[in-house]
Amino acid sequence: MSVAYGKVFLVGAGPGDPGLITVRGRACLERADVVIYDNLANDALLEYAPNAERIFAGKSTDHHTLLQDEINELLLEQARKVARVVRLKGGDPFVFGRGGEEALFLAEHGIPFEIVPGVTSGIGALAYAGIPVTHRGLAGSVTLITGHEDTQRHKPAVDLAQLAVQGTLVFYMGVKSLSHIAAELIRLGRAPETPAAAIEWGTFPRQRTIHGRLDTIHELCERERVSPPALFVVGAVTALSETLSWFENRPLYGKRIAVTRARGQASELVIALRELGADVFEFPTIEIERVEAPPDFGPIGAYHWVILTSVNGVDMLFERLETLGLDARGLAGVKLCVIGSATREAVQKRFLRCDLMPDKYVAESLLEALVEREGALEGKRFLLPRADIARSFLPKELRARGAEVTELIAYRTVKPQSSEQLADALVAYAPDFVTFTSSSTARNFCEILGPARLAALQPKAAFASIGPITTQTAQDLGLAVRAEAQEHDIPGLVQAIVRALSA
Ligand code: SAH
Numbered sequence: 001m002s003v004a005y006g007k008v009f010l011v012g013a014g015p016g017d018p019g020l021i022t023v024r025g026r027a028c029l030e031r032a033d034v035v036i037y038d039n040l041a042n043d044a045l046l047e048y049a050p051n052a053e054r055i056f057a058g059k060s061t062d063h064h065t066l067l068q069d070e071i072n073e074l075l076l077e078q079a080r081k082v083a084r085v086v087r088l089k090g091g092d093p094f095v096f097g098r099g100g101e102e103a104l105f106l107a108e109h110g111i112p113f114e115i116v117p118g119v120t121s122g123i124g125a126l127a128y129a130g131i132p133v134t135h136r137g138l139a140g141s142v143t144l145i146t147g148h149e150d151t152q153r154h155k156p157a158v159d160l161a162q163l164a165v166q167g168t169l170v171f172y173m174g175v176k177s178l179s180h181i182a183a184e185l186i187r188l189g190r191a192p193e194t195p196a197a198a199i200e201w202g203t204f205p206r207q208r209t210i211h212g213r214l215d216t217i218h219e220l221c222e223r224e225r226v227s228p229p230a231l232f233v234v235g236a237v238t239a240l241s242e243t244l245s246w247f248e249n250r251p252l253y254g255k256r257i258a259v260t261r262a263r264g265q266a267s268e269l270v271i272a273l274r275e276l277g278a279d280v281f282e283f284p285t286i287e288i289e290r291v292e293a294p295p296d297f298g299p300i301g302a303y304h305w306v307i308l309t310s311v312n313g314v315d316m317l318f319e320r321l322e323t324l325g326l327d328a329r330g331l332a333g334v335k336l337c338v339i340g341s342a343t344r345e346a347v348q349k350r351f352l353r354c355d356l357m358p359d360k361y362v363a364e365s366l367l368e369a370l371v372e373r374e375g376a377l378e379g380k381r382f383l384l385p386r387a388d389i390a391r392s393f394l395p396k397e398l399r400a401r402g403a404e405v406t407e408l409i410a411y412r413t414v415k416p417q418s419s420e421q422l423a424d425a426l427v428a429y430a431p432d433f434v435t436f437t438s439s440s441t442a443r444n445f446c447e448i449l450g451p452a453r454l455a456a457l458q459p460k461a462a463f464a465s466i467g468p469i470t471t472q473t474a475q476d477l478g479l480a481v482r483a484e485a486q487e488h489d490i491p492g493l494v495q496a497i498v499r500a501l502s503a
Contacts, residue, residue, distance in 0.1 A: 005111045006033070006083040008075055010093040010103060012118015013041035015125050017203040021045055025116045033082035036074060040090025040229060042204075049086070068098060072105040079111045090229075092120040096146055096172050120144070122170040122231060125202020129209040130244030131237050133168050138236040141167030147174020147181060147232060165190050168235035175230050179218040185234065186214060197238040200230040205279035206254070207247060211238065250277030251498045258431040258461075260285040260441040262413070265311075268342070269435065272494045281429050285444035287416045288312060297406050300330050303383045307366070307394070309339045313385040314346040316410030320385075328352060334383075339366055340489050360488070363394040371401070378402035385410040413440050418448040427456050433483070433497055435464045437490075439473035446477050464497050466490075 009028040014020030021029075029035065029048040037046065038058030046054055057066045057074065066074070078085045093099030093115060106113040122144045126133055133142040143163050160181070163169070165188055174181055178198070186192050192215035200208045212220040214234060221230075247253070257278045259266050265288070270280050300306075300321070308314050321330050328350055335355040338344045344354050356373055358365040374380060382398055385408040395405045426449070434457075436442040442465070446454060462482035465471040466489070471481045483500035485492035 005079040007112045008085045011116040012092040014119040015121035015203045018044040020119045032086040034078045035086045037088040041088045092118040095120040125199045128203045128247040130241040139168040147171035171232040174232045195239040197233045253277035256431045258283045258434045262286045285441045286413045289412045304380045305335045306383045307337045311346045317385045415444045437466045442474040
């Protein structure tokens with residue numbers, strides 16, 4: 001009886017930074033039924049396969065690693081069950097990844113397969129460390145070498161004498177045998193003063209590069225407690241990193257920053273912080289909950305102005321129009337006033353232009369701008385879609401000037417179900433900065449953590465706030481605000497953190 005097998009995709013995940021997977025690799029993940037992954041494949045990549053079953057095949061907490069035979073059997077079993085099996089492997093599947101063995105096994109069993117190459121750490125981590133693997137005049141070759149020892153013969157598994165004693169040498173898995181390898185290379189004629197480096201956790205936010213010479217690198221690595229995953233690099237090119245190092249020179253490199261925004265809203269901040277080198281921990285302290293049946297606000301065309309203060313408010317307004325059987329044309333003749341560039345973008349995405357956007361992103365400036373534009377506000381009708389906890393300053397002031405204000409409570413921000421585990425994980429993570437994008441993020445943060453955890457965080461953690469009102473709330477809660485955005489938006493908040501850290 002012949003067995004119909006699904007296809008197995010051996011996919012290289014790249015060295016760590018999830019952005020370094022190939023387009024093909026990502027497409028395979030998106031269509032996978034099952035993903036079998038191990039330690040070095042960055043977990044973030046699994047998000048590309050939200051519906052796939054995930055099977056971990058790496059070292060577990062009890063340090064049992066699946067034997068290669070067990071992994072092969074697993075591939076066979078899964079290929080029998082489903083159409084598309086992705087075997088996700090760190091770096092490139094064929095570079096010290098046992099991908100060759102797995103592919104041979106698949107071939108022997110007549111299981112169809114595809115190999116999707118990945119950026120191997122021996123190239124990718126070097127790029128992130130600012131080390132060109134070859135360089136005219138400095139290195140005309142690069143050799144990727146396993147640093148594993150042959151445990152039976154207590155010797156390096158590779159005969160170094162047969163390898164180029166020139167060019168760039170990149171050792172994988174060599175942390176333990178580093179002193180041995182270095183001594184052996186010197187014995188074989190490589191100059192002791194040859195520049196050398198070790199790269200730990202290459203391309204991850206916590207990447208670290210240690211520089212030295214062939215005769216000293218071993219001591220330096222011991223002193224700095226370099227531990228796996230790490231690569232050991234030998235050759236003149238490692239010195240170029242002095243000029244070419246970029247990843248570790250970014251303004252927020254090595255900084256741990258917690259983002260407390262609601263998950264759906266956090267990405268802009270998370271991306272901006274990561275791009276500057278920060279290690280970001282998402283710790284949502286608010287959740288946006290739609291108000292199901294907002295009160296009727298009458299014919300929309302009867303308003304003079306709609307004031308939009310958030311992207312959620314814009315979404316809500318359009319949902320309401322939709323339920324009323326209307327579209328953007330329902331806003332004909334109504335002027336739009338927005339606070340914040342993100343809100344403006346949301347309006348522009350609907351092919352609408354804003355009539356007014358105050359220079360400063362606070363209600364006070366908005367009021368000033370309105371008065372300047374309209375003169376008297378007497379009798380003008382305003383519609384304000386906003387959150388239930390938004391400040392009442394604006395409607396109050398508008399009413400005081402004789403305007404008619406209808407507030408449309410668009411959404412509620414609620415405290416998410418707190419997870420003790422996540423809160424403990426945050427404390428263990430020990431952030432340098434915690435960001436607050438509203439007063440409620442600060443208040444909920446304190447409530448979720450509780451006094452004991454807050455005290456544990458405090459000696460190291462500083463707090464960053466989007467504006468004076470949030471700062472005040474945080475300070476009233478006893479939190480030390482070290483950075484406050486000058487422009488009260490996400491880029492402003494990021495800038496404030498960079499400024500505080502470089503001061
Ligand atoms: N197939 C992988 C290598 C697997 S062997 C690849 O192509 O990269 C595992 C070894 O790779 C580790 O012991 C370490 O030496 C190296 N390695 C993998 N990822 C690394 C990273 N992000 N930083 C430094 N070394 C890494």
